[in-house]
Amino acid sequence: MMSKGLFIRLLTLLAVAAGCGQGAGVDGLQVLRHTREIVRHGPHPPGSEAQRKAGEYIAGQLEALGLEVDTHTFRPVTPRGRLRMTNIRGILPGRDERVLIxxxxxxxxxxxxxEFVGANDGASTSGLVLELARVLVQDNPAGLTLWFVFFDGEEAVGEWSSADSLYGSREFVKREKNRGNLRKVGAMILLDLVGGKDLRILQEGYSTPWLNKIIWNQASRLGHERIFRSSGRGSHIEDDHLPFLRAGIPAVDLIDLSYAHWHKPTDTLDKLSGPNLEVVGAVVLASLPEIARQVKRK
Ligand SMILES: [Zn+2]
Known part of the structure; x- marks a missing residue:
């Protein structure tokens, strides 16, 4: 028989142990679990049943965290005709109504x-944003209102052009502008293709310099220069941050286009690195307080 004191000590130990994998930081394994769920039903381009299920999973996870979830379905004209697309947003209200995305x-x-499932191209970073949401629900050091946003239709349906790409982010910016919410958005951090094993992130050319600076400073403070390379700026990459930049919102794209399996059938789960996703998550988290200070100053 166990004494009461020992029983309580055991309970405490169990609580601490349970907290270990689910602690204050980003858990790479958890990111990979989400990623697996998102690609579970195979290729999931806009309008497909697999994409509807991926969206359901994401919205369900956000709801389970207690976030207010807002989905918006729209049907833009594409080279394959009108396609059903759905943007998903989880909202975490902060002390400050200014928003960080x-x-x-x-x-x-x-x-x-x-067959293309895009394990790293879309899924891994969606998993990472879900995991960041879990951590930030526990403790939101920035104090800003946080929007966790999942865009549909980033990829070109045919050949990449300004009309055939970024459907979700263009729609999102247009809609929030019409609703008068865009002026509340202080900054946007976009994650794309950062789950590879040989991860190298350069400062993307369109991204707002002060956001790049804060993030790279934190990366170097945490000793992650091998991933966040400081050797010059990377190329200019068209991605979901562009509609925000065009609307005058500071935005940064953390992206590694040197990923060897980019837009290849080999972009599958086995190419991903949980530890690297964890590093990117940790650097983003560490950057939030300074980004919030900047946003409040403006
Ligand atoms: Zn892509």
Whole structure:
């Protein structure tokens, strides 16, 4: 028989142990679990049943965290006709009503010639945004209101052009502008293709310099220069941050286009690194207080 004192000590130990994998930081394994769920039903381009299920999973996870979830379905004209697309947003109110967005796209690109699930191209960063939401629900150091946003239709349906790409983020910016919410958005952090094993992130060319600076400073403070490379600026990459930049919102795209399996059938779960996703998550978290200070100053 166990004494009462020992029983209580055991309970405490169990509580601490349970907290270990689910602690204050980003858990790479948890990111990979979400990623697996998002690609579970195979290729999931806009309008597909698999994409509807991926969206349901994401919205369900946000709801389970107690967030207010808002989904918006729209049907833009594409080279494959009108397609049903759905943006998803989880809202975490902060002490301050000014908003910081953490975002990823969750669609996979259409390919007729082969199966493409986009494990890293969309799914891994959607998993990372879900995991960031879990951590930030426990403790939101920025104090800003946080929007966790999942865009549909980032990929071109045919050939990439300004009309055939970024459907979800363009729609999101347009809609929030019409609703008068855009002026509350102080900054946007976009994650794309940061789950690879040989991860190298350069400062993307369109991104707002002060956001890049804060993030790279934190990366170097935490000793992650091997991933967040400081050797010059990367190229200019068109991505879901562009509609925000065009609307005058500071935005940064953390992206590694040197990923060897980019837009290839080999972009599958086995190419991902939980530890690298964890590093990117940790750097983003560490950057939030300073980003919030900047946003409040403006
Ligand atoms: Zn892509």
């Amino acid at each position: 953490l975002a990823s796209h969750y669609d996979s690109k259409f390919y007729d010639a082969f």
